[in-house]
Amino acid sequence: MDGAMVFCDWEEHNVPGDSGRKYYFNRMTKASVWEKPTELIDSENAATRKATQAAAGQWEEHPAPNGKKYYYNTVTKQSTWTMPPEFKKEIGRIMSAKGELSELEKALAKSKQEIADLEKPSAEAIISKVESAPGSMAAVTPSPRVKRDWSTVDKEECRAAFRELLVDKGVGSTFSWDQTMKLCCTDNRYQAFKTTAEKKVILSEYQSEKSREQREEKRRLDKQRREQFHQMLEDAEVKVELGTKWLDRAVDFIGDSRCIAIADEREKVDLFDQFVRELGKKEKEAQRQQRKAHMQAADEMLVADPRVTVDTKWVDVPELVGTKEEWNRIDKLDQLIVFETVKKDMEKAEDLRKKEARRAAARAERVNRDEFKALLTEQQREGAIHARSMYGEWLVQNKENSVYKSVLTQLGSTPRNLFEDLVEEMQQEMNRHTRLIRDALKQKEFKMDSGTEFDMFENAVKEDEELASSVRGTPLKPIFDELQSQAKKEKKAAERRLRHMREDYEDLIVSKQFNLETVTWDDAKERLAKHSAYKALSGEAQGQEMFEEWLAEEKTRGTRKRECSDDEEEEGEHRSKKKKHKKDKKDKKHKNRSKSKKRSQSRSRS
Numbered sequence: 138m139d140g141a142m143v144f145c146d147w148e149e150h151n152v153p154g155d156s157g158r159k160y161y162f163n164r165m166t167k168a169s170v171w172e173k174p175t176e177l178i179d180s181e182n183a184a185t186r187k188a189t190q191a192a193a194g195q196w197e198e199h200p201a202p203n204g205k206k207y208y209y210n211t212v213t214k215q216s217t218w219t220m221p222p223e224f225k226k227e228i229g230r231i232m233s234a235k236g237e238l239s240e241l242e243k244a245l246a247k248s249k250q251e252i253a254d255l256e257k258p259s260a261e262a263i264i265s266k267v268e269s270a271p272g273s274m275a276a277v278t279p280s281p282r283v284k285r286d287w288s289t290v291d292k293e294e295c296r297a298a299f300r301e302l303l304v305d306k307g308v309g310s311t312f313s314w315d316q317t318m319k320l321c322c323t324d325n326r327y328q329a330f331k332t333t334a335e336k337k338v339i340l341s342e343y344q345s346e347k348s349r350e351q352r353e354e355k356r357r358l359d360k361q362r363r364e365q366f367h368q369m370l371e372d373a374e375v376k377v378e379l380g381t382k383w384l385d386r387a388v389d390f391i392g393d394s395r396c397i398a399i400a401d402e403r404e405k406v407d408l409f410d411q412f413v414r415e416l417g418k419k420e421k422e423a424q425r426q427q428r429k430a431h432m433q434a435a436d437e438m439l440v441a442d443p444r445v446t447v448d449t450k451w452v453d454v455p456e457l458v459g460t461k462e463e464w465n466r467i468d469k470l471d472q473l474i475v476f477e478t479v480k481k482d483m484e485k486a487e488d489l490r491k492k493e494a495r496r497a498a499a500r501a502e503r504v505n506r507d508e509f510k511a512l513l514t515e516q517q518r519e520g521a522i523h524a525r526s527m528y529g530e531w532l533v534q535n536k537e538n539s540v541y542k543s544v545l546t547q548l549g550s551t552p553r554n555l556f557e558d559l560v561e562e563m564q565q566e567m568n569r570h571t572r573l574i575r576d577a578l579k580q581k582e583f584k585m586d587s588g589t590e591f592d593m594f595e596n597a598v599k600e601d602e603e604l605a606s607s608v609r610g611t612p613l614k615p616i617f618d619e620l621q622s623q624a625k626k627e628k629k630a631a632e633r634r635l636r637h638m639r640e641d642y643e644d645l646i647v648s649k650q651f652n653l654e655t656v657t658w659d660d661a662k663e664r665l666a667k668h669s670a671y672k673a674l675s676g677e678a679q680g681q682e683m684f685e686e687w688l689a690e691e692k693t694r695g696t697r698k699r700e701c702s703d704d705e706e707e708e709g710e711h712r713s714k715k716k717k718h719k720k721d722k723k724d725k726k727h728k729n730r731s732k733s734k735k736r737s738q739s740r741s742r743s
Contacts, residue, residue: 145180149173196221205384219402287329295329296339302326303343310347314340362398363408369395370412379417383409431467432475438463439479447483451476505543506550512540513559524567525615528556570608571616575623577604585624591617641670642680643687653691658684 146165151158161177162169197209209216287295306320314333317340321327330336369390370377377386383406390396399405439445444457454476458464464472516522522531532552535541544552578585583597594617599605608616649664658681665671665680674680 145176147174147177147180149177196223284325290329298326299329299336299339300343302329303340308340308343308347310344310351312344362395365395366399366405366408367412369393370409377409377413377416379413379420381413428467428471431463432471434463435467435472435475436479439475440482445479447480447487449480502547502549505540505547506555508540509544509552509555510559512538513556517559517563520612522556522559522563523612523615524560524563525618526560528553528560531556567611567615567619570611571619573607574598574604574616575620577601578620585620586628587621587625589621589624594620638670638673639683642674642683645670646684646687651688653688653695656688 146163148162148164149159150162160169160171161174163174197211198206199209201207205218207216207218208221210221290298302321302324303317306317306324308317308320314337327336330339373386373389375386375389386409387405396405399408438458438461442458445454449457451473454472467475513522521534541552544550544555578597581597581601585594591614595613598608598613645665645668646661649661651661661684662677662680665684671680674683
């Protein structure tokens with residue numbers, strides 16, 4: 138056995154006569170087993186690492202405190218987490234020498250290397266291959282190809298021939314012009330273009346296209362490797378779990394060709410972490426879908442239960458559905474969410490039902506109001522309702538009407554409102570006709586007063602044809618009453634104005650303090666004419682008439698006052714005597730009360 142395994146007690150032996158079957162023997166315990174012991178595996182791995190470090194020369198493998206391995210270069214003092222290429226190559230050589238890589242894995246590694254070489258071919262290698270191959274310029278004469286006169290060939294055909302030459306010679310995307318010329322100059326197609334500039338343009342186009350194809354092929358291969366790596370993780374016998382790290386599971390995939398196809402260790406870690414994240418997302422999505430399905434089932438169960446209504450409370454739910462499986466397989470929070478959702482849906486349905494009922498009631502009420510308005514309009518047309526109609530009078534005659542009763546019991550406009558609205562409209566129309574008739578009669582100098590009779594008024598209106606046509610169909614009696622009422626009001630207003638004017642004028646006269654015995658109108662006029670109360674009169678005659686009436690009244694009042702003064706004097710003497718008698722009586726009463734009070738005080742002291 139290898140010298141690196143001298144410290145292990147286990148040895149590997151072949152079974153005699155059994156075509157290569159192996160068993161394992163412990164030198165210390167003398168025990169034999171068919172399965173390879175863990176101590177032997179660890180010893181071989183240690184020997185492999187030691188041999189690898191010896192072959193890699195400058196690089197050494199060491200474990201980090203977190204269990205992850207890192208690599209240290211004893212010459213450059215450089216440390217890295219990524220396994221150096223020398224280490225990878227030596228591990229592959231050792232494992233191949235031990236027979237731990239299958240033929241399929243060897244073929245895959247070889248294919249991978251060939252693909253890498255194809256992606257970035259070495260110009261010198263290709264030239265060397267061409268020179269050393271049979272039929273090359275160094276071994277034999279150039280291959281016989283019919284020479285063509287390219288000067289007579291179409292330019293597009295020349296371009297196609299030159300590109301074909303580059304393909305045949307295996308010109309890579311990184312070849313220089315000198316390398317390309319050395320490969321292609323012996324071929325007759327090289328002469329398709331005379332100038333080097335034209336050949337370089339075609340070479341540049343060819344290399345650009347070649348680079349693009351190589352990049353696309355590389356992306357395709359990378360994508361394929363990642364997909365195969367992903368599939369490898371899905372196909373693992375021991376399923377990858379959440380929270381697992383690549384370092385913990387790398388040993389399970391070390392011999393898998395899909396793992397070997399990913400050369401970069403960091404890329405493996407990223408792909409594995411991405412797979413774990415996707416696994417977590419899938420698991421969460423599955424849990425979410427399951428929770429959604431369970432909540433939907435509980436929702437349908439609550440809706441189907443006739444005991445659950447819009448008035449049901451949360452505290453009553455456990456008693457109603459607490460034994461049902463659909464309810465118990467969701468947690469308390471989800472139960473509350475489901476219950477609130479169902480109740481909100483029920484409340485919305487109840488609100489819609491109530492709104493529809495209110496809309497139906499509103500339509501019925503509108504129909505009733507329209508019928509009531511039609512009744513009022515008909516009564517207006519018949520003359521039963523006019524601008525001076527009172528609701529109380531109308532109600533006495535119509536309180537048993539079914540149309541009235543249907544409107545009376547509903548909300549909104551009452552029968553009184555509708556009646557008063559109609560009367561108000563009629564009042565406005567009557568006012569317009571009243572103004573029209575009043576203006577027309579005023580032009581005809583027809584005066585309305587309290588003594589005017591309706592027949593006279595009616596004849597005056599009908600005599601004017603234009604006026605009669607304007608008010609045709611309008612009852613004249615309310616208009617007559619209105620105009621007669623206005624005439625009475627105007628008469629009272631005129632009388633009131635005259636009375637106020639007389640009072641103001643008399644106040645003015647009194648304020649001047651005329652001598653009643655000697656004053657004359659001419660003397661008074663000079664003192665009164667400049668005041669507004671005098672100017673408000675209709676003229677001097679009215680002012681003189683009112684002054685003389687006032688003067689006569691004042692003289693009469695003065696005579697009456699002198700006659701009354703004698704009687705008042707006698708009455709005053711009698712009143713003063715009576716007052717004195719009352720005062721003496723009051724003083725005597727007060728004196729008697731004081732004496733009584735003093736006697737009571739002296740009696741209390743004794």
